[in-house]
Amino acid sequence: MSETKTYEIEGMNCASCAQTIQDAANKLSGVIEATVNFASEKIKVEYDESFTIDALEAAVDEAGYTLVVPQDATKIFLIEGMTCASCAQSIEGAVSDIDGVTEASVNLASEKMTVTYDPLKVSVRDIIDEVDNTGYHAKIQQKDTADEETSEAKFSKEADYKKRTIIGFLFMIPLMIFSMAPMFGVNLPSAVNPMTSPLNFALVQLVMTLPVMYTGIPYYKQGFKTLLAGHPNMNALIGLGTGAAFLYSLGATMGIWMYGNHELAMGLYFETTTMILALHSLGKYMEERSKGKMNEAVQSLMNLAAKTARIVHDDQEEEVPVEQVAPGDIIRVRPGEKLPVDGIVVEGRTAVDESMLTGESIPVEKEAGSEVIGASINQNGSIDYRATKVGDDTALSQIITLVEEAQGSKAPIANMADIVTKYFVPTVIALALISSLLWFFAGQSFIFSLSIAISVLVIACPCALGLATPTAIMVGTGKGAEHGVLIKSGEALENIHDVDTVVFDKTGTLTKGEPELTDIIPAEPVNVSEAELLSLAASAEKGSEHSLAQAIVDAAKERNLTLQDTTDFEAIPGRGIQARVDGQLIYFGNQKLMTEQTIDLSDAILDQSDQLADEGKTPMYLANEDGLLAIIAVADVLKPSSREAIDSLHKKGIEVVMLTGDNERTAQAVAAEAGIDGVFAEVLPSDKSDKIIELQEQGKKVAMVGDGINDAPALAQADIGIAIGSGTDVAVDSADVVLMKDDTREVNTTIELSNATLKNIKQNLFWAFAYNILGIPVAMGVLYLFGGPLLSPEIAAIAMSFSSVSVLLNASRLKTFTPSKAK
Numbered sequence: 001m002s003e004t005k006t007y008e009i010e011g012m013n014c015a016s017c018a019q020t021i022q023d024a025a026n027k028l029s030g031v032i033e034a035t036v037n038f039a040s041e042k043i044k045v046e047y048d049e050s051f052t053i054d055a056l057e058a059a060v061d062e063a064g065y066t067l068v069v070p071q072d073a074t075k076i077f078l079i080e081g082m083t084c085a086s087c088a089q090s091i092e093g094a095v096s097d098i099d100g101v102t103e104a105s106v107n108l109a110s111e112k113m114t115v116t117y118d119p120l121k122v123s124v125r126d127i128i129d130e131v132d133n134t135g136y137h138a139k140i141q142q143k144d145t146a147d148e149e150t151s152e153a154k155f156s157k158e159a160d161y162k163k164r165t166i167i168g169f170l171f172m173i174p175l176m177i178f179s180m181a182p183m184f185g186v187n188l189p190s191a192v193n194p195m196t197s198p199l200n201f202a203l204v205q206l207v208m209t210l211p212v213m214y215t216g217i218p219y220y221k222q223g224f225k226t227l228l229a230g231h232p233n234m235n236a237l238i239g240l241g242t243g244a245a246f247l248y249s250l251g252a253t254m255g256i257w258m259y260g261n262h263e264l265a266m267g268l269y270f271e272t273t274t275m276i277l278a279l280h281s282l283g284k285y286m287e288e289r290s291k292g293k294m295n296e297a298v299q300s301l302m303n304l305a306a307k308t309a310r311i312v313h314d315d316q317e318e319e320v321p322v323e324q325v326a327p328g329d330i331i332r333v334r335p336g337e338k339l340p341v342d343g344i345v346v347e348g349r350t351a352v353d354e355s356m357l358t359g360e361s362i363p364v365e366k367e368a369g370s371e372v373i374g375a376s377i378n379q380n381g382s383i384d385y386r387a388t389k390v391g392d393d394t395a396l397s398q399i400i401t402l403v404e405e406a407q408g409s410k411a412p413i414a415n416m417a418d419i420v421t422k423y424f425v426p427t428v429i430a431l432a433l434i435s436s437l438l439w440f441f442a443g444q445s446f447i448f449s450l451s452i453a454i455s456v457l458v459i460a461c462p463c464a465l466g467l468a469t470p471t472a473i474m475v476g477t478g479k480g481a482e483h484g485v486l487i488k489s490g491e492a493l494e495n496i497h498d499v500d501t502v503v504f505d506k507t508g509t510l511t512k513g514e515p516e517l518t519d520i521i522p523a524e525p526v527n528v529s530e531a532e533l534l535s536l537a538a539s540a541e542k543g544s545e546h547s548l549a550q551a552i553v554d555a556a557k558e559r560n561l562t563l564q565d566t567t568d569f570e571a572i573p574g575r576g577i578q579a580r581v582d583g584q585l586i587y588f589g590n591q592k593l594m595t596e597q598t599i600d601l602s603d604a605i606l607d608q609s610d611q612l613a614d615e616g617k618t619p620m621y622l623a624n625e626d627g628l629l630a631i632i633a634v635a636d637v638l639k640p641s642s643r644e645a646i647d648s649l650h651k652k653g654i655e656v657v658m659l660t661g662d663n664e665r666t667a668q669a670v671a672a673e674a675g676i677d678g679v680f681a682e683v684l685p686s687d688k689s690d691k692i693i694e695l696q697e698q699g700k701k702v703a704m705v706g707d708g709i710n711d712a713p714a715l716a717q718a719d720i721g722i723a724i725g726s727g728t729d730v731a732v733d734s735a736d737v738v739l740m741k742d743d744t745r746e747v748n749t750t751i752e753l754s755n756a757t758l759k760n761i762k763q764n765l766f767w768a769f770a771y772n773i774l775g776i777p778v779a780m781g782v783l784y785l786f787g788g789p790l791l792s793p794e795i796a797a798i799a800m801s802f803s804s805v806s807v808l809l810n811a812s813r814l815k816t817f818t819p820s821k822a823k
Contacts, residue, residue, distance in 0.1 A: 002032055004046045005120055008068035009060065012041055024059045031056075043067070070119050072102050077113040077127065079106065081136040081222055083284070084234030085421040085466020090226065093422070094134045098122055109470035113138065135226040135233075161285035164215040168278025172271070175208040179271040198265035202253040205270035212274040213246060215281070232425045234462055240429065241457035242276050245269035245793065248450055267447050269454075269793075276458055276797040286805045301400050301481065304375040309340035312384060322390075329387045333378045341374040342389035350381030402488055402738070403481045413469060413494055413761055420769075424462045428776065432456035435780040451793060455779035459796035461803045464771060468764035471811035476757030479817050484740035485750050492736035494761075496720050496754035498701045502649055502747060503692065503714070505706035506660035506667065509724055510674060510744060511636040515548055517555035518617050519633040521608060526629050533630045535561040537622050540579040540586045543569040548618060549577075551634045576620065587623045588632075599623045605631065616669030638674055645744035646675050648820065652751065657695070659688055659704075659714070688714035705747055722747060749819035756817050764807045771803045 012018055018036040025034035025043060030051025036043045045056065053069060060067040082088055088106040091113060095104040100121025106113045115127055124140055131138035181187075182194055194201040220243065223235030252264040309322050312330045322340045325331065330346065333339055339352070351363035354376040363379055366372055372385055374394045391397065436453035440446065473490045480487050487493045504510050520530045538556035541549035542563055556563060569579040575596065576589015587597050591609070594601055601609075601621070608631060609619040617635040621628060646656050657678040660667050667681035680691045692714050695702050704711065704718035712734040715721030723735035724742065739746040775796075784790045 002046050002048050004044065006042050006044045007056075007070075009036065009041050009043055009065055010068060011065040012036075020063050021060055021065055024063045025056060028055050028059055072116050073119050074114065074116045075124060075127075076141040077115065077131070077138040078141050079111050079113050079131065079136055079138050082106075082108060082111060082233075083222075084108070084425075085462040086231070086233040086425045087136065087226075088466055089421045090231035090233065091131055091134055091136055091138075093231075094130050095127055098126060098130055101127070107470045108466040109474055112141065133229070134231065135222055135229055158285065158288040161281050161288055164281035165278065165285050167215050168212050168274065168281050171208045171212050172274040172278040175205060175271050175274050178208070179205055179268065182266070194262075194265040198262040199253070199256050201265050202249075202256055202268060202270075205268055206250070206253055209246065209249075209270040209274050212277050213242075216242065216277045219277070219280075232429065234425070237425060237428060237457045237460055238276065238280055240432075241454045241793065242273045244450060244457075245273045245276070245454050248447075249273065269450075272454065272793045275794045276454075279794075279797040280800070283800065283802060283805060286802075301396065301403070304338070305396060306338040306340040306375065325387050325390050327387055327390055330384050331387055332382065332384050334382050335378055335380050337378050339372050339374050339376050339378060339385075341387045342394050343372055343374075343385040343387045345370045345372060345383050345385045348381055348383035350383050351379045353377040353379055399481060399486060399740075402486045403477055412491060413758070413765070416765075421462050421465050424460070424465070424772075428456065428460040431776060431780060439781060451790075452779070452781055454793040455791050455796040456776060458793055459775045459779040459791070459800050460772060461768075461775075461800045464768035464803045464807045465765075467804055467807050467811075468768045469761050471808055472757050472760040472764060472814060475811050475814040476753060476760070476817075479814055480750070480753050483746070483749055483753075483819060485746055485753060486738040486740065487750070487753075488736055488738070492720060493754055493757055495701075496703070496737070496751055497758045499654065499703040499720055499751065501655045501657060501695055501700040502703045502705060503657045503659050503695070503718070504676075504744070505688075505704075505711050505714075506658050506662060506670060507636060508707050509705055510642045510658065511638055511670065513636065515551040515618070515634040516637050517551055517632070518635045518637065519612060519619075519631070521631040521633075523605065523628040523630055526627075528629060531559065531561060533622060533632070534559065535563065536581055536584075536586060536629070537588055537632055539564040539566050539581045540569075540577060540588050542566060543579065544571060544577055546571075548620070548634050552632065585625050587621075589620060591621065594621050594623060594628070597623070599628055601628065613665060614669055616666045616673065638670065639742075639744060641743050641745045642674055645748060648745070648748040649751075650675070652748075654751075655700075659683055659691055661685070685711070686713070689717040692717040703747070705744070722750065745819075752819055753817060756814060760811060760814050764810055767810070768803070768807055771799075775799060775803075 009021060012021070021043060022034055022036040025031055025036070025045060028034075028051070030047050030049070032046040032048060034043060034045045043060075045051070057067045057069060079091060082091070085108055088108040092104050092106040095101055095106075095113065095115060098117075100118040102116040102118065104113060104115045113131075117127070128138045128140075178188070178192075187193065188201070190196045192200045192204050216238075219235045220239045223233065223237070223239035226233045227236040227239075246269070249268045249270045252268055255261045255264050306322055308319050309325045309329075310332045311318050311320055311325065312332050317332060325341050331340060331343065335350070345366050345368050347368060349365070349367045352366050352372060353363050354373055366383065372383075373396070374389075375396045389395070392401070432453045435456060436449040439452050440449035469490070473493060476493055477487050477490075487496075507513050517534075520533055522528060522530070522533060534552070534556050538553045538561065541552045543566060544550075553563075564582040567580045568585075569577065571577050572589065572593060575593035576587065578585065578587050578593075580586070587593055587599065591601065591606075599621070605628065609621075612619040612631070612633045615635075617633040619631050619633045622630045622632055649656050655677050656675075657680065658667065658671050658674070658676045659680045660670075661683055662670075662681060664679075664681040667679050670676075671679045683691060688711060692702055692704055696717075696719070702718045703720040703722055704714045705722045705724055706715055707724065711723075715723060715734040720737065721735040722737040722739060724739045724744065724746070737750055739750070779791045779796050781790060
């Protein structure tokens with residue numbers, strides 16, 4: 001059977017081009033007929049199963065043109081009508097079966113579905129129709145109004161359950177009192193007394209039940225729709241249970257009326273119907289309230305954004321909505337105001353509070369040339385800055401996107417619950433029917449058997465199973481964002497827990513990435529102060545652009561030393577520099593430079609130089625025409641947090657390895673200072689991923705920590721890639737985790753958060769499974785067989801209602817998570 005597809009072609013400029021491409025395509029295996037339309041710049045291909053798009057792409061490329069192959073699209077849909085994990089599983093399964101859908105993931109907690117699909121095979125409309133056919137409703141999430149749509153939908157749903165709960169309890173309480181009064185010896189008025197007026201007694205209960213039944217119409221409408229479609233959900237269980245109780249009670253009422261069977265008046269289930277519906281509505285109301293609070297982290301991030309910006313143009317200020325800011329605009333921010341977008345300071349000095357984005361409580365000094373992040377707070381100075389990133393490109397927008405995507409993702413640990421959920425509701429219905437029939441044929445009354453069926457239907461709760469994982473992931477990823485740790489997916493959040501080896505890039509990750517002056521050792525018997533020696537070296541080096549030279553000049557500036565005039569500056573490749581400083585010829589460089597200038601280096605000086613090198617420092621010699629003046633050493637020093645971070649990892653039993661392009665001597669010195677277990681030195685950037693593979697082949701679960709740029713291959717190869725200190729560039733494709741702060745201790749925060757979240761998920765799953773495994777047999781009457789109690793439908797309804805809430809409350813405990821370094 002053949003298929004036909006149409007693709008765009010780029011690069012054609014005449015009919016001859018079209019003919020060339022058409023001939024090349026028609027020669028391919030599997031192509032029945034290919035036709036190129038020069039006017040529309042498209043190729044239409046009819047093909048069979050042996051055809052591959054890769055072959056066509058290669059043929060077009062070889063002909064000198066480009067085939068535009070549509071990439072899989074990913075869309076987020078808002079789902080309406082879900083009540084339990086079975087709903088999510090049904091929708092996910094139905095959409096996944098659509099030809100052209102690569103992946104579909106439904107999150108019960110956020111009530112969203114993420115679908116990746118081939119636009120050539122399936123459309124958004126096809127996906128929405130399939131969800132509708134399943135018994136639910138889907139609509140595409142509009143990016144600019146997504147948050148408002150989700151918020152409004154959740155508020156509307158919460159308000160609906162609140163209204164149902166109020167109506168339910170308004171009728172349930174008096175109905176319970178009225179129906180149970182005779183059981184406790186309370187005499188009702190003769191007009192409604194079951195002994196004297198049984199029909200009126202039944203009719204009063206029926207009238208009080210009908211309003212509650214009306215509020216439950218959505219349960220019945222959707223529940224039976226999914227039942228008929230072959231994938232029943234929680235609403236189907238509620239609908240079957242309360243429907244059976246109501247219909248039996250209605251039949252009993254008719255029996256009293258038509259046949260005068262007064263005994264039926266004391267066997268009505270109207271109060272059971274109302275109680276189940278009212279309690280279920282209460283449970284769902286509490287669930288919606290709790291679910292709303294799960295996403296507080298994202299909501300708080302959204303609230304950080306500034307609403308307006310003050311643009312400066314031709315010395316005039318204009319306040320505009322932040323949406324109107326364009327890259328290149330100059331924005332003025334006064335003390336106490338939020339920065340509207342990301343940018344670079346062009347004028348002014350200030351301190352900026354970036355804690356809401358990075359978790360760093362200390363304000364960051366900003367001056368001309370400094371990068372600033374939108375939504376941070378300007379503290380004590382007025383600055384003008386040029387907008388560089390606006391709208392969806394700002395750091396805040398990227399953070400929100402990453403967190404939302406993570407919250408909508410699944411963790412592998414959820415797979416077991418998904419499998420169980422798929423068969424859960426049909427199994428419960430079967431158990432309810434089987435247990436009811438067994439009791440009936442064992443000699444129990446019809447009412448007893450009906451009670452068993454209702455209890456089994458009502459106590460079963462797939463909701464708890466469905467909420468166990470996503471709620472914990474929502475809180476965990478949100479809490480991570482609060483601490484400047486952006487975890488991109490539920491899978492990453494879980495896998496971090498298994499890491500036993502952490503590999504750090506050295507430069508810029510463990511170290512500051514910028515050389516600093518560490519030592520000034522005057523030569524004997526030179527009687528010159530350290531300040532004079534540093535001033536001389538900095539004066540000579542101020543014309544150099546080398547990073548080591550910059551370290552010397554910066555050190556002199558920090559000590560407020562005066563730099564002298566320099567002439568005849570000359571950089572000597574591979575050696576150092578020479579320059580005339582205040583009339584004195586100065587040499588500053590390595591041992592080769594000293595040898596070439598016949599400057600004597602004693603054994604003692606060389607020993608000192610070797611010792612500095614063993615410490616990971618770079619020794620340089622300062623001399624004039626008379627001889628050696630001093631050894632001056634610089635080094636890329638460890639960040640203050642690195643040693644603490646590594647010690648914390650060791651306490652967790654995690655091995656720490658360093659990966660660097662530096663020479664073995666320097667690398668070993670840094671490793672010894674930091675307390676690192678293993679070193680890969682003199683490694684080219686292109687070979688870093690091979691070292692990760694080497695560790696993985698030893699059976700280790702490896703996390704790679706780097707800057708996210710030259711470490712990209714290693715980050716991608718590692719089991720977990722962690723990009724550290726990414727600043728405003730938070731969307732690092734190759735990393736699983738992005739750390740906003742340039743602080744290696746946040747690696748520990750990431751691991752601790754993963755451990756806490758996974759522990760919470762396991763607790764949730766345990767209680768969700770335990771509740772159903774224990775509750776359903778009790779509802780079936782297993783305890784009653786051995787002389788124990790029988791679970792009434794009312795108690796079953798209470799248990800079911802609070803099972804989901806208990807899972808949500810447990811997930812909420814993650815909000816108290818505090819990393820060990822902050823305790």
